[in-house]
Amino acid sequence: MIEVTQLGKTYPGGVEAVKGVDFEVRAGEVFGLLGPNGAGKSTTIGMLTTTIEPTSGNARLAGFDVAKQPREARRVSSVVFQEPVVDRALTGRRNLILHARLWSVDPGAAARRIQNIVEVFGIGDVIDRPVASFSGGQVRRLEIARALISQPSVLFLDEPTVGLDTRIRYELLDLIDDLRDENDMTTLLTTHYLDEAERLCDRVAIISAGRIVALDSPRALLASLGREVIELRVQHDPQQVLGLLRSHRIAGDDTFAVGSTLTIPLRNGTAGEAMAQISELNVATTAISTRPPTLDDVYLRLTGDRLAA
Amino acid sequence: MTTITATDRIPVRTRRRPGAGQDNLSALLTLARRRLALSASNPREIFVPLLTPLLFALVIAPALATLVRSAPGLDYRTYLAIGTAGLLVPLACMFAGLGVVVDRQSGARPELLTAPIPRGLIVFGNLLVAVLVSGLQLGALLLATYLRGAHFDATATGIGWFVAAAGCFAVAMYSIAEIMANRIPSQEEYVGAVPAVAIVPWFIAGSLFPISALPAGLTAIAKALPLTHVLALMRYGLLDRHGAGLRDIWGMTNTTVMAALSTAVVVAYAILFLGLALRVFRRTAVR
Numbered sequence: 001m002i003e004v005t006q007l008g009k010t011y012p013g014g015v016e017a018v019k020g021v022d023f024e025v026r027a028g029e030v031f032g033l034l035g036p037n038g039a040g041k042s043t044t045i046g047m048l049t050t051t052i053e054p055t056s057g058n059a060r061l062a063g064f065d066v067a068k069q070p071r072e073a074r075r076v077s078s079v080v081f082q083e084p085v086v087d088r089a090l091t092g093r094r095n096l097i098l099h100a101r102l103w104s105v106d107p108g109a110a111a112r113r114i115q116n117i118v119e120v121f122g123i124g125d126v127i128d129r130p131v132a133s134f135s136g137g138q139v140r141r142l143e144i145a146r147a148l149i150s151q152p153s154v155l156f157l158d159e160p161t162v163g164l165d166t167r168i169r170y171e172l173l174d175l176i177d178d179l180r181d182e183n184d185m186t187t188l189l190t191t192h193y194l195d196e197a198e199r200l201c202d203r204v205a206i207i208s209a210g211r212i213v214a215l216d217s218p219r220a221l222l223a224s225l226g227r228e229v230i231e232l233r234v235q236h237d238p239q240q241v242l243g244l245l246r247s248h249r250i251a252g253d254d255t256f257a258v259g260s261t262l263t264i265p266l267r268n269g270t271a272g273e274a275m276a277q278i279s280e281l282n283v284a285t286t287a288i289s290t291r292p293p294t295l296d297d298v299y300l301r302l303t304g305d306r307l308a309a
Numbered sequence: 310m311t312t313i314t315a316t317d318r319i320p321v322r323t324r325r326r327p328g329a330g331q332d333n334l335s336a337l338l339t340l341a342r343r344r345l346a347l348s349a350s351n352p353r354e355i356f357v358p359l360l361t362p363l364l365f366a367l368v369i370a371p372a373l374a375t376l377v378r379s380a381p382g383l384d385y386r387t388y389l390a391i392g393t394a395g396l397l398v399p400l401a402c403m404f405a406g407l408g409v410v411v412d413r414q415s416g417a418r419p420e421l422l423t424a425p426i427p428r429g430l431i432v433f434g435n436l437l438v439a440v441l442v443s444g445l446q447l448g449a450l451l452l453a454t455y456l457r458g459a460h461f462d463a464t465a466t467g468i469g470w471f472v473a474a475a476g477c478f479a480v481a482m483y484s485i486a487e488i489m490a491n492r493i494p495s496q497e498e499y500v501g502a503v504p505a506v507a508i509v510p511w512f513i514a515g516s517l518f519p520i521s522a523l524p525a526g527l528t529a530i531a532k533a534l535p536l537t538h539v540l541a542l543m544r545y546g547l548l549d550r551h552g553a554g555l556r557d558i559w560g561m562t563n564t565t566v567m568a569a570l571s572t573a574v575v576v577a578y579a580i581l582f583l584g585l586a587l588r589v590f591r592r593t594a595v596r
Binding site: 011046049050051052053071072074075077078079081084085086087088089090094095098099101102103104130146 | 332335336339340343346347350351415416417418419420421422423424425426427594595596
């Protein structure tokens with residue numbers, strides 16, 4: 001449904017934001033694009049939504065080339081933007097009708113869909129009020145509802161929960177999760193929240209410095225770090241400590257550090273044995289703990305201050 | 310034996326759909342309705358540009374008319390009333406442009422850019438409403454000045470010249486507003502630039518007095534301004550059948566030819582600025 005081949009973007013001035021990425025999203029799949037700020041996520045989604053012109057490669061949405069057939073590509077897709085993108089002076093309903101008309105949805109069908117969707121999204125009580133009076137969560141719900149009015153084949157969710165408080169964020173996650181279960185729509189999601197990706201995505205691509213550095217299911221990515229990790233907060237230079245741990249074969253190449261915290265995936269032996277070995281080395285630590293690996297670990301190992309040799 | 314080889318994915322639709330023109334018209338009207346609803350929800354956008362010209366036409370112009378001895382057969386109050394139109398249209402269009410800055414910074418513009426429509430329609434939808442609102446404001450201004458005692462000498466042809474000049478001028482001014490709204494980063498900076506574009510030319514374009522009364526250098530500049538041609542055409546259409554303003558520009562005797570030339574100048578400005586506005590919009594909308 002989404003085919004991306006060697007897609008690249010170099011901005012005027014020579015900044016190479018995306019360096020020839022390749023991925024394919026299957027029909028009905030929820031695909032996550034993860035990466036730190038400036039990694040190229042927004043540029044990639046901008047190219048797929050035809051607001052940024054690619055400088056190399058190509059991409060297709062439902063068979064339509066985003067560069068050569070942009071209007072057709074836009075017709076089969078909808079976007080929920082990172083920042084709120086609504087006409088605040090207009091009512092929620094008017095915002096939905098505007099989308100329906102621009103996407104050429106039959107007025108009768110649009111009215112029925114709006115009626116259904118505002119109830120499902122819990123904004124039926126406020127839909128005829130100006131959006132300026134909506135809460136942040138209601139605006140987000142309205143935007144997702146709006147994107148669905150045209151029944152897109154491809155839905156882009158660009159950091160849909162950023163800036164929302166925790167309760168609203170979890171409510172929205174439920175909503176998006178339900179969409180996944182009830183629709184055969186293809187969804188491309190970018191997020192900073194790794195728990196979102198883990199919960200919602202069938203597969204994720206981790207993008208760093210304009211390149212995809214990992215692409216797999218969250219389960220497979222987690223498995224790459226083994227069954228358990230040791231998290232070690234050290235008092236002195238973490239690079240020195242890492243060298244020491246490596247020389248004693250406690251840490252492998254996949255160990256990484258962010259700030260003063262070392263994360264050591266366990267490959268051989270038990271956590272107890274490893275912690276005993278660390279204790280024997282008299283490393284000055286402020287905290288030491290074990291836990292199962294998370295997608296954050298995968299993400300940090302691939303995009304963070306990686307100290308592996 | 311027939312062999313079918315699939316070499317590439319065949320898009321579902323590649324040709325222009327038969328109803329594309331109708332779709333575009335429908336999209337244009339949708340965008341215009343949206344802009345009108347946004348303008349209506351913010352009455353300041355409609356009434357504030359009207360206030361200063363209305364005050365000028367209803368209070369200052371009659372007061373000035375009592376002091377200034379007009380040329381024979383010319384009512385200075387009416388002369389100024391039409392001159393005020395040259396202030397109203399630019400202000401109305403500049404205020405409409407402010408809505409574009411809001412759209413760009415915190416409105417629904419990104420959503421419109423991802424809609425399956427030709428993106429130029431976004432500009433045309435805004436333009437349509439700006440011209441309509443300017444027209445309504447102009448009508449209100451002329452009605453108010455008429456009720457205050459202005460004497461118009463209008464024929465059907467004269468009204469035609471007036472409408473053509475006002476319409477093309479509104480297109481040109483809104484196009485300038487659209488260019489500014491897409492190029493100027495913030496609302497504050499946009500508002501700061503408005504007087505230079507909307508008010509300064511008014512003083513030298515023959516709004517308050519004929520351009521022949523200006524120093525020679527300024528007269529040459531005035532002749533290049535679209536507003537000078539617009540005001541000369543408006544007065545020719547509604548007030549002065551001899552076309553004194555047109556004569557000051559062209560120095561010819563045939564008023565119809567001069568009116569046609571001035572109309573051509575205003576049309577050329579409208580086309581030029583509209584073309585630039587579309588170009589600037591496309592360049593800023595798609596990176």
